[in-house]
Amino acid sequence: MLLAIDCGNTNTVFSIWDGERFLCTLRTSTHHARTADAYFTWYSTLVKHYGIEADITDVIISSTVPRVVFNLRVFADRFFGCRPIVVGKPDCLLPFTPRVDEGTQVGPDRLVNTAGAFDRHGGNLIVVDFGTATTFDVVAFDGAYVGGVIAPGVNLSLEALHLAAAALPHVDISKPQKVIGTNTVECIQSGVFWGYVGLVREICERIRGESGQEMKVIATGGLAPLFQQAADLFDTYEDDLTMHGLTVIHRYNKENGAP
Ligand SMILES: Nc1ncnc2c1ncn2[C@@H]1O[C@H](COP(=O)(O)OP(=O)(O)OP(=O)(O)O)[C@@H](O)[C@H]1O
Ligand SMILES: CC(C)(CO)[C@@H](O)C(=O)NCCC(=O)O
Numbered sequence: 001m002l003l004a005i006d007c008g009n010t011n012t013v014f015s016i017w018d019g020e021r022f023l024c025t026l027r028t029s030t031h032h033a034r035t036a037d038a039y040f041t042w043y044s045t046l047v048k049h050y051g052i053e054a055d056i057t058d059v060i061i062s063s064t065v066p067r068v069v070f071n072l073r074v075f076a077d078r079f080f081g082c083r084p085i086v087v088g089k090p091d092c093l094l095p096f097t098p099r100v101d102e103g104t105q106v107g108p109d110r111l112v113n114t115a116g117a118f119d120r121h122g123g124n125l126i127v128v129d130f131g132t133a134t135t136f137d138v139v140a141f142d143g144a145y146v147g148g149v150i151a152p153g154v155n156l157s158l159e160a161l162h163l164a165a166a167a168l169p170h171v172d173i174s175k176p177q178k179v180i181g182t183n184t185v186e187c188i189q190s191g192v193f194w195g196y197v198g199l200v201r202e203i204c205e206r207i208r209g210e211s212g213q214e215m216k217v218i219a220t221g222g223l224a225p226l227f228q229q230a231a232d233l234f235d236t237y238e239d240d241l242t243m244h245g246l247t248v249i250h251r252y253n254k255e256n257g258a259p
């Protein structure tokens with residue numbers, strides 16, 4: 001069985017796979033100081049709760065936070081006796097070579113999203129991921145990551161307003177009924193919500209223009225459905241895209257003789 005781990009700057013998600021069959025997802029916040037033993041305590045409690053007979057033989061990790069990788073490696077070695085594949089490390093094979101400026105370290109989550117989206121949809125895609133940052137990954141005709149866009153995440157923008165302006169409260173994102181807010185909370189929600197609708201539309205339009213291609217837009221991340229409610233921004237929404245990408249890269253490494 002495969003344990004696929006996606007560590008973002010905010011949240012860490014584990015998913016367990018029996019071959020192609022998805023078994024469960026476990027989610028926790030990302031903390032660089034969490035030890036291998038602490039991961040196992042959390043993991044084994046939840047696996048037991050879900051009644052899963054998990055016999056993990058393989059682990060793959062994508063982490064946008066370099067510091068957490070050490071403890072996750074120890075976790076994989078100590079509790080499952082295996083050496084994980086870590087996306088972005090030289091010994092992890094990718095189904096494509098990113099076409100970016102020399103020396104650029106593309107976020108592993110973006111490489112994983114690219115692999116997952118190409119596997120499901122073929123090439124000429126824009127993948128929009130609403131995580132800590134809002135990222136746009138451009139996937140070429142042949143499945144290569146060829147660049148993209150990084151914008152501040154939705155929750156980060158809300159938090160930044162609250163932190164920087166003494167009179168602005170913390171506000172949760174939601175779809176406002178109108179553009180013109182008549183109280184502070186509505187004004188903030190309007191700015192961030194409609195601002196992101198415009199941002200997504202404009203960036204996708206410009207990517208299509210620059211590529212000279214029609215491109216399908218695939219959205220992932222918890223907040224994507226909220227934005228889709230407001231406007232026809234995406235062709236599809238796939239909440240499991242990153243996890244699927246991890247299984248694609250894992251399979252590719254197995255088939256191509258990686259350790
Ligand atoms: N249905 C939902 N409605 C509102 N907010 C949601 C929903 N699902 C998830 N969220 C929130 O959306 C945010 C984005 O979630 P997501 O898991 O895509 O990224 P993240 O974990 O915040 O980012 P990263 O992967 O960079 O750590 C999270 O703060 C999450 O709590
Ligand atoms: C942009 C984030 C933070 C999104 O999770 C991550 O992909 C990352 O740290 N990227 C490194 C820089 C890059 O992707 O070009």
Ligand SMILES: [K+]
Pocket residue numbers: 008109129130131132221242
């Ligand atoms: K994510």
